[in-house]
Amino acid sequence: MFRLTPVRSGALGLLAALGLYAAFSAEYFGLEILTEIAILSMLVIALDMVAGFGGMVSLCHGALLGIGAYAYAGLTTMTGADPFLALLGAVVLTGIAGFLVGAVCAGSQGIYFIMVTLAFGQMAYAFFFESAAFGGDDGIAGVPRLDLSGLGVDLGDSRSFVLFCMILLALVTLFAAHILRSGLGRTLVGLKTNEQRMRALGVRSWRAKAYTFGISGMIAGLAGVLAAQHTMYISPGLLNWTVSGEALVVVILGGLGTLVGPLVGATAFVLIKHEVSALTPYWHLVTGVILIAVVMSGANGIFGFFEAQLERLRNRSKPAVEGKLKQGSVHDA
Amino acid sequence: MDIGFWVFQTLNALQLSMLLFLLSVGLTVIFGLMHFVNLAHGALYAFGAYVAATVAGGLGYWPGFLLAPVLVAAIGLLLYAGLIRRMRKSGPMAQVLVTFGLIFALLDLTRIIWGDLAFGMELPAVLSGRVTIGSVEYPTYRLFIIALGAGVFGALALILGRTQIGAMIRAGVDNDAMASCLGINVERLFFVVFCIGCALAGLAGAIAAPILSVTPDMGLQILIPTLIVVVIGGLGSLKGAITGSLIYGFVQTFGAVLVPNLASVLIYALLAVVLVMRPAGLFPAKG
Amino acid sequence: MLEVKGLDKHFGAIHVTRNVSMKLERGERRVILGPNGAGKTTFFNQIVGEVAPDKGQIWLDGEEVTQLAVPDRALKGLSRSYQKNTLFDILTVGENLGIAASIHTHAARSPLRDPLRDRAVREIVAEVAHQVHLEPYLDAPVTDVSYGVRRQLEVGVALATRPKVILMDEPTSGIGPEMAHSFHRMLNELPRDLTLLIIEHDMDLAFDVADSITVLNYGEVVFDGTPEAARGSDLLKEIYLGSWEDA
Secondary structure (H helix, E strand, O other), X not given: OOOOOHHHHHHHHHHHHHHHHHHHHOOHHHHHHHHHHHHHHHHHHHHHXXXXXXXXXXXXXXXXXXXXXXXXXXHHHHOOXXXXXXXXXXXXXXXXXXXXXXXXXXXXXXXXXXXXXXXHXXXXXXXXXXXXXXXXXXXXXXXXXXXXXXXXXXXXXXXXXXXXXXXXXXXHHHHHHHHHHOHHXXXXXXXXXXXXXXXXXXXXXXHHHHHHHHHXXXXXXXXXXXXXXXXXXXXHHHHOHHHHHHHHHHHHHHOOOOOOHHHHHHHXXXXXXXXXXXXXXXXXXXXXXXXXXXXXXXXXXXXXXXXXXXXXXHHHHOXXXXXXXXXXXXXXX | OOHHHXXXXXXXXXXXXHHHHHHHHHHHHHHHHHOXXXXXXXXXXXXXXXXXXXXXXXXXXXXXXXXXXXHHHHHHHHHHHHHHHHHOOOOHHHHHHHHHXXXXXXXXXXXXXXXXXXXXXXXXXXXXXXXXEXXXXXXXXXXXXHHHHHHXXXXXXXXXXXXXXXXXXXXXXXXXHHXXXXXOOHHHHHHHHHHHHXXXXXXXXXXXXXXXXXXXXXXXXXXXXXXXXXXXXXXXXXXXXXXXXXXXXXXHHHHHHHOOOOHHHHHHHHHHHHHHHOOOOOOOOOO | OEEEEEEEEEEOOEEXXXXXXXXXXXXXXXXXXXXXXXXXHHHHHHHHOOOOOOEEEEEEOOEEOOOOOHHHHHHOOXXXXXXXXXXXXXXXXXXXXXHHHHHHHOHHHOOOOOHHHOHHHHHHHHHHHHHOOOHHHOOOXXXXXXXXXXXXXXXXXXXXXXXXXXXXXXXXXXOOHHHHHHHHHHHHOOOOXXXXXXXXXOHHHHHHHOOEEEEEEOOEEEEEEOHHHHXXXXXXXXXXXXXXXXX
């Protein structure tokens, strides 16, 4: 269950302010990076919902993003659908895909869950890679952006597009927080804590898992639609399992099961990637070492670390313990 | 499609199966015994291929073939002492992440040491010809791979089934707490098994080097097939590893020639079906 | 209300439940006694569906439930508590009750509403908190309350799904005899139409609540009768002497 503590609302406010400042002050290259951060953030929020709050460590979220991107690109370029309808269609379709994966995988635990989701993700990857209709290896080019000229906004402009992405990200974050405090969200956390007891109380566990996976899929699909609009070109590489693996890395880097952490993680990850790859071609080495260090340190990512430190400070000044925020270290998963 | 076609493709399937077997058997026994998922297993295989190709370039094929498993086992030793021993009590997610980090790091390390260009590897004269089987001419080296895989399978079956250490490993897979109560030094057993698993990954790299191009991402490419084999077969069992390897090898090979458009989707669909019907794989070490 | 017919279960060579039958009327309070390893918990696990029996049938309120999955039996009014606390430690006492209550009202399925603000859920929470004496602790995190309070909550969570039948697996395990007696007084104050099947380790404690007593030994029913008959039974003394003395 998600608790919107003062620390978390503060962090969200700070991130929003920083994002807005960057969106209005950055030049072209900065705006590209900011867009990348916003889209990755949306994907990892989807992942944190299932992995952090539901204990379902998914290695198919890259594929869900890719399905969203392909659905949008396919609908717009092949059937000539209105981009707005295509966006809705892509989100619904990815939601259904997520629901099905969740329903099938609900019975698997631990490493098996990871493996089955990996298999489904790679299945989608192989499908698009070999499908002549979707351009196979070459992908689809000429994907249009939404037409918001009715509102006086030209999404072809980088600054407008990044603001558009950030507004959607803010909505998605609030939506996810709301879901996690709903009956479904609380049931999900109950299942993660003790599935046996929840079942004995009358929870059909596959149902809660499948619905959450479906909602998470919709968010990942929306991220995919934005990714397709951003680069206006898509290829099967979007669905590769390494994308899912990187998303998992971002969630861990930021702080699993905090919803705010993944946003911090996405920002840090994209910045590290661009900063380090400007210095050396071996940015994977740096990322790998950072990842190992974060996991081995036992801290719950960057945000989880700060949260724990602040909590400790607060408890020192005020000896009465007011609940423990320790939730979902990766070592329990 | 005459009989020759079937013989030829069957041999191809067997050769792919045996290569995957060498990789998956290490991964699966390490998992069965230690409950540890080493995603970096594929990176060790790539490392073995590079070592073999480099040594072979200077000293000839056989020194490379022999040195690769030894050096890769040495790396396994370092990994075990530095990382894996500390990660044993962690959940699968932490293990997946740490070894995912290792994949990143090892990938770039191979690029730093050997560069981005593909390496080739010469075959020794004795293995470079072709053998005629009925109406089919088949490369000797690929038959060598099949024989080697079968030999390793036989040896492992013998060791696991008939020897003291094999009995200890089986006891450990079945119940490690019980095994250590019986006076088995489980920690040392883990260590030995981990190193042997790594050595087999190195061996797989060395035999794959002459037929596949040696590139930094070869470990990533083989990882998914290996995981599929292990999961189809069931984690922790030799029987599962060989069955999974054969299933993958045959489905992939015959799929590619008979239904080329569906080949890769086919194997993932098969995996999904197996996992839905039997969530723990076909022959899991524990029921 | 709850009827078990000829329940049989093997684990390998071990016969954990041997042709066990029993019938509970509405509102009956039956205590299951038996030494350690008598198969009491496995018997419970079969009734709620966590373990599938080899043979036999389970009927709940006139309906056969033998083939139903665990959650489906729970939704039909079968609830249980565990010998070891199975609470949600990251939540407060009140939230633990709220989660269970919201499963009963189906508010737990809503992806939009917060069930803990639901009026029906809050009413159940207030009522259960009163029944199991948890009112002072509702806002305390589970990790901050004493072991005895957690035992009360363990039963409270089972009550919050508004069941017809509750199976309680040693509700007083780990708390001293004095507290155990008052725990049983608390159980006696529960609505009389609630059917209870209680595993008790200690024979003395059983007499506090039991309308009837069943004794299991090596998975077999060796006694079925009133508390008075149990008190006088020589067979029981023989079976029970060892663990009775220990307890």
